[in-house]
Amino acid sequence: MKLVEAEALxxxxxxxxxxxxxxxxxxKLRGLPFEFAMIWVKGVxxxxxxxAWLDKQIVGFIFKIRGEGTRALSSIKRGDRVLMxxxxxxxxxxxxxxxxxxxxxxxxxxxxxxxxxxxxEVGCTLTIVWGVKxxxxxxxxxxxxxxxxxxxxATEDGSQGFRGTALDLAMRIARDGVFDYVVxxxxxxxxxxxxxxxxxDKCEKLVALETMVKCGMGMCGSCIVKPLPKLLCIDxxxxxxxxxxxxxxxxxx
Amino acid sequence: MSSPILRVDVASLILTHPIMNASGILGxxxxxxxxxxxxxxxxxxxxxxxxxxxxxxxxPIIMPLRNGGFINAVGLxxxxxxxxxxxxxxxxxxxxPLIISIGGSSSKDFVDVAEEAERCGANAVELNLSCPHTxxxxxxxxxxxxxVFRVVKDVVGVLTIPVIVKLGLSDRVVESAGKALEAGxxxxxxxxxxxxxxxxxxxxxxxxxxxxxxxxxxxxxxxxVRVVYEVYKEYQPDIIGCGGITTWEDxxxxxxxxxxxxxxxxxxxxGRARFVVQGVLRGLVRWxxxxxxxxxxxxxxxxxxx
Numbered sequence: 001m002k003l004v005e006a007e008a009l010x011x012x013x014x015x016x017x018x019x020x021x022x023x024x025x026x027x028k029l030r031g032l033p034f035e036f037a038m039i040w041v042k043g044v045x046x047x048x049x050x051x052a053w054l055d056k057q058i059v060g061f062i063f064k065i066r067g068e069g070t071r072a073l074s075s076i077k078r079g080d081r082v083l084m085x086x087x088x089x090x091x092x093x094x095x096x097x098x099x100x101x102x103x104x105x106x107x108x109x110x111x112x113x114x115x116x117x118x119x120x121e122v123g124c125t126l127t128i129v130w131g132v133k134x135x136x137x138x139x140x141x142x143x144x145x146x147x148x149x150x151x152x153x154a155t156e157d158g159s160q161g162f163r164g165t166a167l168d169l170a171m172r173i174a175r176d177g178v179f180d181y182v183v184x185x186x187x188x189x190x191x192x193x194x195x196x197x198x199x200x201d202k203c204e205k206l207v208a209l210e211t212m213v214k215c216g217m218g219m220c221g222s223c224i225v226k227p228l229p230k231l232l233c234i235d236x237x238x239x240x241x242x243x244x245x246x247x248x249x250x251x252x253x
Numbered sequence: 254m255s256s257p258i259l260r261v262d263v264a265s266l267i268l269t270h271p272i273m274n275a276s277g278i279l280g281x282x283x284x285x286x287x288x289x290x291x292x293x294x295x296x297x298x299x300x301x302x303x304x305x306x307x308x309x310x311x312x313p314i315i316m317p318l319r320n321g322g323f324i325n326a327v328g329l330x331x332x333x334x335x336x337x338x339x340x341x342x343x344x345x346x347x348x349x350p351l352i353i354s355i356g357g358s359s360s361k362d363f364v365d366v367a368e369e370a371e372r373c374g375a376n377a378v379e380l381n382l383s384c385p386h387t388x389x390x391x392x393x394x395x396x397x398x399x400x401v402f403r404v405v406k407d408v409v410g411v412l413t414i415p416v417i418v419k420l421g422l423s424d425r426v427v428e429s430a431g432k433a434l435e436a437g438x439x440x441x442x443x444x445x446x447x448x449x450x451x452x453x454x455x456x457x458x459x460x461x462x463x464x465x466x467x468x469x470x471x472x473x474x475x476x477x478v479r480v481v482y483e484v485y486k487e488y489q490p491d492i493i494g495c496g497g498i499t500t501w502e503d504x505x506x507x508x509x510x511x512x513x514x515x516x517x518x519x520x521x522x523x524g525r526a527r528f529v530v531q532g533v534l535r536g537l538v539r540w541x542x543x544x545x546x547x548x549x550x551x552x553x554x555x556x557x558x559x
Binding site for chain 1 (some may be wrong): 315460
């Protein structure tokens with residue numbers, strides 16, 4: 001983990017619901033898929049965001065406005081600075097040669113570009129299923145570093161791609177293909193449904209969780225994944241369905 | 254890692270080795286107790302518990318600093334007195350001694366949580382008379398030796414389990430330590446974080462939402478060693494040394510100044526806890542043997558020899 005000063009290069013609305021924030025940093029950063037950063041929007045709030053892409057001295061995030069911190073982040077200007085603790089968490093580094101299916105709901109697409117880059121580098125095969133309510137929530141793959149990635153889209157209203165949820169489409173894709181890892185990231189209800197319903201034969205089922213994160217460094221304990229003795233900021237955010245099923249059932253949001 | 258040479262007896266607690274966590278690292282939820290038990294600590298110190306729940310401050314609450322330390326103002330976030338039972342039950346189930354850290358703004362607050370801790374089977378309580386960043390909770394009490402005396406006396410009067418008193422850096426810390434002992438404290442934890450401030454130079458804003466915070470980590474270690482040395486010199490009480498301990502040398506140093514046991518805080522961050530605890534224990538065993546000592550107790554206060 002490093003504490004780095006970052007300068008905004010691009011803050012833009014990328015779809016009806018999603019924003020992109022891209023920064024340049026003074027030193028080369030490294031990070032694994034699903035690792036995250038704590039971004040201090042100076043004087044406002046410090047928020048955890050999944051690293052969307054990372055290339056030498058460029059780091060990007062995909063986010064949704066959810067509160068004061070994300071709202072403030074969406075309104076900063078090119079050249080403005082933030083301070084970030086990066087990278088945090090344990091990340092997810094599948095071995096080379098494996099086949100991965102990422103099931104992303106809404107802003108759950110955030111960790112996808114870094115996973116795609118990792119897969120290209122180590123030689124994993126990646127299929128991404130991205131589900132949203134309607135096509136106006138999608139953004140162009142090139143704006144979020146997803147060019148040339150096997151990306152399948154599902155919209156609940158059928159306005160683009162498959163009509164249905166990301167999970168519906170992923171189940172259909174999994175019928176014809178074999179995957180070593182299937183990772184779901186998105187709203188809690190979707191993760192719960194994924195862990196319950198997705199067929200588990202021939203694949204390891206994983207979810208990327210979200211919890212309250214206050215320090216990001218394993219000290220304050222806000223991100224405890226009850227009832228597990230695990231901290232999201234140290235052991236996560238990726239966990240196997242079998243270990244977090246009770247956590248998902250306990251929380252109803 | 255456990256070796257007979259490491260066994261210590263501090264504040265009437267018999268511990269398999271001298272390392273516990275410093276209060277403030279996790280310790281407010283039963284699941285935290287599970288996590289901490291896996292680190293190999295000899296005893297766990299809970300997060301400071303106040304009678305009523307406290308939300309704590311808004312982030313940023315903890316920031317790393319250029320000098321290798323941390324500054325924090327978590328704001329005594331905890332679920333209140335009602336959480337004590339769950340914490341105690343979990344520690345009992347795991348078979349690890351638990352010390353309940355208590356915070357309050359009056360003698361009554363301390364007594365209230367202390368009685369609950371004893372009822373629930375805590376092994377000891379640690380009175381946090383030194384939180385440096387939450388107005389009315391801690392340091393104002395610890396700064397004034399006569400207030401220290403009153404609070405400690407009131408708590409000791411109603412408990413049978415050991416009372417440990419945690420004091421912070423102040424001009425009158427030796428005097429406060431004396432008053433705590435006079436009032437019946439079984440041991441002193443020295444020191445807490447030190448009231449400090451960090452400013453982001455690019456935005457000209459304080460780093461923490463609370464503006465002020467407690468400085469911890471390696472930068473405060475020599476201060477902790479000095480305070481332990483001075484208090485030991487005056488009273489030779491049981492001392493739990495705390496402040497920036499990261500390596501076995503740091504632990505050895507504070508033991509030589511007069512501590513019988515040590516607490517580690519900041520160094521347990523970022524997933525390094527187990528590694529740090531094991532490293533310190535291994536180093537201490539080697540060091541005690543190198544000095545030809547048969548126990549930690551034989552090393553306590555050795556730096557006072559003339």
